[in-house]
Amino acid sequence: MTTITAPEATRTRLRNERAILDAAEQVFARHGYRGASVQAIAEAAGLPKSNVLYYVGSKRQLYVTLLERMMERWNAMLDDISVDDDPAEVLEAFIRSKMELTRTHPQGSRLFAAEVLQGAPFLQDYLRGELRGWVHARAKVFEQWAAKDLMDPVDPVWLIFLIWSSTQHYADFEAQVLGITGREALEASDYQDITDFLCRIILKGCGVVSRRP
């Protein structure tokens, strides 16, 4: 209350917490909740196991913290749209921002995948509540665009899943993508190419004409 915390101690704490979170994201993404061990996380963070538990409380709490961090990134990406917006612009921005999330946060994307793969035990409420509402709000706008002949009358929910899956793939199946393409890693230019490809196919596929040539 009366003393100001020494900045160095605070910096150490922040550095350690960050190291733990990043290491944990990697390990949980690879091996799932049960398959991840606090030992492995501690080794990846360069700290003793007890130190990790001291910082984060428990394995379960650490996992929840990571999921929340990922959902914040996800929500930061999603802005609202209205029927007055241009379908081509909105769909393209949608695909680009989702792919950007894959590129900048592949571990987080894989963590989310591992969570859903095991039946989403921690994210059930989020999926059935907040995210479901967001999807249906967007779906309504897509339908209004179709009614105004701005795009084909495709099922808007399947369309959203198509955008999610085709972008998510490059995080979750990275090992397969690298194995087949013979690359060691995907470069920024690769992501650019893939994003352009997906925008082109999906926009043309549902009858939206892009203003760009």
Added chain:
Amino acid sequence: MTTITAPEATRTRLRNERAILDAAEQVFARHGYRGASVQAIAEAAGLPKSNVLYYVGSKRQLYVTLLERMMERWNAMLDDISVDDDPAEVLEAFIRSKMELTRTHPQGSRLFAAEVLQGAPFLQDYLRGELRGWVHARAKVFEQWAAKDLMDPVDPVWLIFLIWSSTQHYADFEAQVLGITGREALEASDYQDITDFLCRIILKGCGVVSRRP
């Protein structure tokens, strides 16, 4: 050597082995290799733990057997194509058969996803060898079609990944799909709708005109 094995014992063995494989596919798919326990597999199969190890040798061997079973299903799906085939027919058959694999073997599809998610430690050789060759053979045909103006000149490898990801999604992210659509399970008619949707978007998206209306 001289005695013929009693059919009943054989039948018991086959029944148990099948129960173990199916149970193991479920548990490995959900929790990954490390997260899966022989105990959990035994309970799902309705057998004592030691019995499971007696039948399959080891946890590792069981996992490898399951991956091989899944790769057999995968290979059974893939037939060869040539430049003389009709692009619309081939692409549609490709999407439909991949979606059929998702529908009929969701556990196996998720097992494959979990394996790749952890960096494909057991499937590295398959991905960099056999599968890579298969992809590039198809890619060549797609490019020839584009040269003959039968489709747009899109990158054929990204196109294959698009088909894989958009169909695979309904196995791997089933929990999310069900949460958002509010369903308890996807019916055969849902898979039909989704497949039609994907065929429509992807074929139109890469400039292939389907013969069906």
Added chain:
DNA sequence: GTCTATAGGCAGATAGAC
């Protein structure tokens, strides 16, 4: 062939020294 008992090791978590 099937099961019980158990070995040997690693899991998550905590108590207490410094």
Added chain:
DNA sequence: GTCTATCTGCCTATAGAC
């Protein structure tokens, strides 16, 4: 705040009774 030592329990795997 940090680390060592340790508790309890579950893990894979096997030996041996039946």
